[in-house]
Each structure stands twice: as structure tokens, then as C-alpha cells.
Amino acid sequence: MEQGVEVFRALADSTRRALLDSLFSRDGQTLNELCARFPEMTRFGVMKHLSVLAEANLVVTARQGRTKRHYLNPVPIEQVANRWISKYAARFTSALVALDEQVAADPETEMSRKAETA
């Protein structure tokens, strides 16, 4: 099966995206640590979501002694991006996104923007 399909399916769920966010902010968490961050979910629920993420290759586990740690693997997301965006354009896009965020974060430009549209 095309790998992209699994990636999209895994990312379609907000809980799984939240799990990835959690690993993005702190990579290498154990199952217990992840469960503690999602008290509203059962341990079984967290494990189930993690296995969908692992099947999509978005989460990779590695053993450190007796501890199993979970790591965010960004490679499939890059591959999805490369499918439609050339590397050159991708850098351009991210520069533009950064520029937009910068403008949005600056209250003065935000005000002049509003004035323009008013």
C-alpha cells in the first residue's frame, strides 16, 4: 500500500496529532509519561493511537535498558511535503509563513493592516 495513505489516516485524528505535539515538545517519552499527559484517555487508548502512529512510521520506539521510549519521526511528513512542493518552493513557503507570523505578531503592522482593510 502507498505509505502516504497511512500517514494521512494517522494525522486525521486530533488525539494522535496531540500525541505527536507532545513528542515534538519532549521527544523520547515512555508510555507512562504519555499517559500522564493525557489523563482523559485510558492506557489502552494511548497504546492504540501510538500503534497507528507507529504503523504510519510517524512514531518510532527505541529501547533504553528496560525502558521503551517513543520518538517523533518527521521523515514521512517531509516525504508528503516533497510530493507536492519542490525543495526550493518549500523553503520559500516556510520563509513566507514565517514572514506572515512575524507580521501577525507585530501589533503595529496588525493595526495598519486593519486600517487598510477598513
Next chain:
Amino acid sequence: MSLTAHVYQIYIGATPERVWSAITESEWTRRYFHTTEFVEPPKPGRPYRTVGADGRPAIDGIIEEMRPPTDRSPGRFVQTWHTLYDPELSDEPPSSVEWTVEDAGEGLTRVRLVHSNLERSPRTWENVKDGWVWILDSMKTLLETGHPLPRVRDDESVRQAVSS
């Protein structure tokens, strides 16, 4: 917060033997690894050094383990990693890069890359974080299509292009 390892995994439509060559042989690395190549063929237990196409030093360290993949066991290539391409990074202590190359069935090879021992190398940690993603994707593209990913213009020129 302590800096943890970076862990990456990619599936490549090539035999483990070809992937192993792509990691350990200069004829391959110079095509996808920012033009870098081994000055001498890497040997287990021996120091190594890589240079870019312009001859500038890139990385050096020791090859700690070098076991090609067989039918029964995955390939392992373990190197210490000391950056030479950026003086700010070369001040930091060597870290560790471990490649594992394993037959994943259905004509695919699973490559796992763990970059660890980065606790005292925060700048290297940050620098390689996204860099490895591009390297792995480029290696996959080269092995599967015969062409690497196109070279990227550096961020600075893009920033200038955007702001002008």
C-alpha cells in the same frame, strides 16, 4: 530539559546491500550527502574523515562498529560524530551516530538512524535535527530513482529573495 537522541526511520525500495553501500561508500555519499565523501574507505575501529566537493572538512570521528547486513542480521554502522564544517559546532564534544539497515520484506529496507550522546552538544543537536530528514529523504530518492533531491539554495538567499 535534557536533550534526547534524534531517532529517524525510513523505508527504502532497495536491497539492504545497496542501502549499505549508499551509507558507507563515497561513490554514493557524494551524490546525496551534501557532496561529502570519505577521505579513505571507512574501517571498523579506525578514525574517519569526510570532506565536501570543495575539499573542505565536514565530519570526523571513529568507526566504532561496521557490520554489513546479512540474511540473518541487520547491518550496523556506528560512528562518532564530530562536526568540522562549522567552528561553533566543532567546539562541542563528539556525539554518536548509529545506522541500522534491515530487510523489511516486500522489497523494502528499513533504515534507522539514531543520533545520540548529544547532551553536551546543544548546537549540534539543533543543527542536525532537520538536516538528517533531508539526507535520508535524498538517499531514498537516489536509490529509488537514480537521482538525489535537488540541491537547496541556502536560507539566506531565499530570505533576501523574499524581502526584496
